Amino acid sequence: MSEFDYDLFVIGGGSGGVRAARVAAMDAEAKVGLAEADRYGGTCVIRGCVPKKLMVFASEYAEVVEDASNYGWSLQHGPFDWENFRARMNTELDRLEGVYRSLLKNAGVTSYDARAVLKDAHTVELSTGETITAKHILVAAGGHPLRPDLPNADLGIVSDDIFHLEKLPRSILIVGGGYIACEFACILNGLGVEVTQYYRGAQVLRGFDEEARGLISEAMQSRGIDLHTGTDIVEMRCAEEEDLTGHRESDISMGATTHQLEALRNGGGDRDGPIWVKGSNGNSRVFDMVMFATGRAPNTGGMGLEEAGVRLGRKGEVVVDKYSQSSAPSVYAIGDVTDRVNLTPVAIREGMAFVETVFKGNPTPVDHDLIPSAIFTQPEFGTVGLSEEAAAEQEAIEVYCTSFRPMQTAFAGRQDRVMMKLIVSQETRRVLGCHIVAPNAGEMIQLAGIAVKMGATKEDFDRTCAVHPTMSEEIVTMRKPVRTG
Structure with missing residues (x-):
């Protein structure tokens, strides 16, 4: 026993x-x-x-x-x-x-x-x-999720809270530039919320492929997300009525709804009310809600x-x-x-x-190498392996990349662009990284991840016949590198 x-x-x-x-x-x-x-x-x-x-x-x-x-x-x-x-x-x-x-x-x-x-x-x-x-x-x-060490940070919500909201805000400030911040910026924007995003870094999605980050940032802004990089909160507090003085009715998306204004006049000013925020960019605005996605x-x-x-x-x-x-x-x-x-x-x-x-008596180390992942922004980002920047620090590489307007959305008149990118070792010809920015990129990267995990070379990709007409066919039809390094 x-x-x-x-x-x-x-x-x-x-x-x-x-x-x-x-x-x-x-x-x-x-x-x-x-x-x-x-x-x-x-x-x-x-x-x-x-x-x-x-x-x-x-x-x-x-x-x-x-x-x-x-x-x-x-x-x-x-x-x-x-x-x-x-x-x-x-x-x-x-x-x-x-x-x-x-x-x-x-x-x-x-x-x-x-x-x-x-x-x-x-x-x-x-x-x-x-x-x-x-x-x-x-x-x-x-x-x-963490809240930043900032006075009145308790006025804001974190990602855990978003699923329990009684109603959606008219306007929200999302603080952060990682995948959680960017995903919820896209989600809430798609649901009709006016979204502003502050990120203290130079570009969102730090640590991921630079070219992919840039395309996603552009797409987020083209969809109406008011993205401010190099910006953080300096001060925040419950909004007071004078904070809203002078705003046009059309600007109230920056501030409070009618019932919230009434609450302020009646001595309101709690976590459910509008929040005044001063940014390091010098702007001060009022938002219905602030969400921290800061780690x-x-x-x-x-x-x-x-x-x-x-x-x-x-x-x-x-x-x-x-x-x-x-x-x-x-x-x-x-x-x-x-x-x-x-x-x-x-x-x-x-x-x-x-x-x-x-x-089971079978010592098995955990394999953390070449893990595919997806970020559910709009468009999605699927990635496996090394970014161009990380690979170039390691060895001589070739970069194969294409960006284009996909058939489905181009026909509908949208300007959305997608990106397909392979990072290839010059010495071994192995594909070191694959990065896809496109609708359903998460679905695509799962399958590409199998090939990358198996050690497929660029020539293995080239020998694979394309499925036409699809976005993903570009992964096997890129013949000339756009740059080496």
């Missing part, structure tokens, strides 16, 4: 934790327990990938209506019904949470709806008062990790080796809490590798 209550205890009911718990219980016949303090499904299912992608779908229908008339259809614009959409979205999230709970139950995993704190390297204490021991503990607690941090605070011998990094992340093992041999960690590659499919693979290593 084991000296522990469980062979494995998982902290966190997100995608990575649930997958590891299920596989350990079903394939390795381990006795597994799992604690989740919030909703099952974690960031991805409840407050990230899934609801965000549903909002992306919703935001794209306005352009469909506009384009339809050029294809012979007579459709009419109607107001976007946020309440109806949100109700349907919440129903879907409830369904998915139920699926996660059922998967754990059917696998024989014991679930605890409670917060877990480590007492030592083999013991957790639950918020229910129970104390549980385990031979192995897996921390998969995820992360959370995320691992959920490790108050978990007793360091007291249990687990070393944390400077961002609070659990420091692990290539097998996801922490400095406490019995404690492992996967997913966003390790701040390695913060993507749901990566967390799932880390969970699978953990089970192989610990419960």
Whole structure:
């Protein structure tokens, strides 16, 4: 009989934790327990990938209506019904949470709806008062969005809050230039919100391919997003009535709606009211809402990790080796809490590798090389491998790139452009990176990612027959490099 209550205890009911718990219980016949303090499904299912992608779908229908008339259809614009959409979205999230709970139950995993704190390297204490021991503990607690260190920053919302809004604002300031900021700027703009975006850097989407970043930035602005780079908030506070004095009625999109003005006159001025913001560009404006998308941090605070011998990094992340093992041999960690590659499919693979290593006697290092990813801006951005800039620092390269107006939107009279780009090693001829900016780029990069992961050369791409007429055929028809370096 084991000296522990469980062979494995998982902290966190997100995608990575649930997958590891299920596989350990079903394939390795381990006795597994799992604690989740919030909703099952974690960031991805409840407050990230899934609801965000549903909002992306919703935001794209306005352009469909506009384009339809050029294809012979007579459709009419109607107001976007946020309440109806949100109700349907919440129903879907409830369904998915139920699926996660059922998967754990059917696998024989014991679930605890409670917060877990480590007492030592083999013991957790639950918020229910129970104390549980385990031979192995897996921390998969995820992360959370950050607010900047700024007076009155609590007046703004973060990405977790966007899904719970009772109604959409007329105007919003989004602060940040990463993928979350840019995605929500495009989403809310597509849903009819007037969007302003501040980013303190020189260009949005830092770290990604420079040419792709530039094209996406141009597309966002052409769609009406008021993007200000090199700009940050200097000061923010609840708007006062004099802040709105002098605004024309048409400028109230910068400020408050009628009922909010009335609230100000009646002594209002709370988080639900308009917010006055002064930017480092010298402009001061009033917005219905401010959203911060200025980074995320691992959920490790108050978990007793360091007291249990687990070393944390400077961002609070659990420091692990290539097998996801922490400095406490019995404690492992996967997913966003390790701040390695913060993507749901990566967390799932880390969970699978953990089970192989610990419960199947097959030491399996986590593979973080050549991970495809997508950013759901409008247009989308799909990427795998090295950017042109990173590849050029590493070795001599050839760059194959084309940008053009795709048939579907060009026929409808839109000026949208797409981009297909390959980064190729001059020495080995391997494709080091593939970058696509186009509608449905996420779907395309998944397939291109297989070839890049297999080590395909530019000549392998060239030997592949094109599918015509498609946007993606350009990936296999680019014959001459546009530049070398």
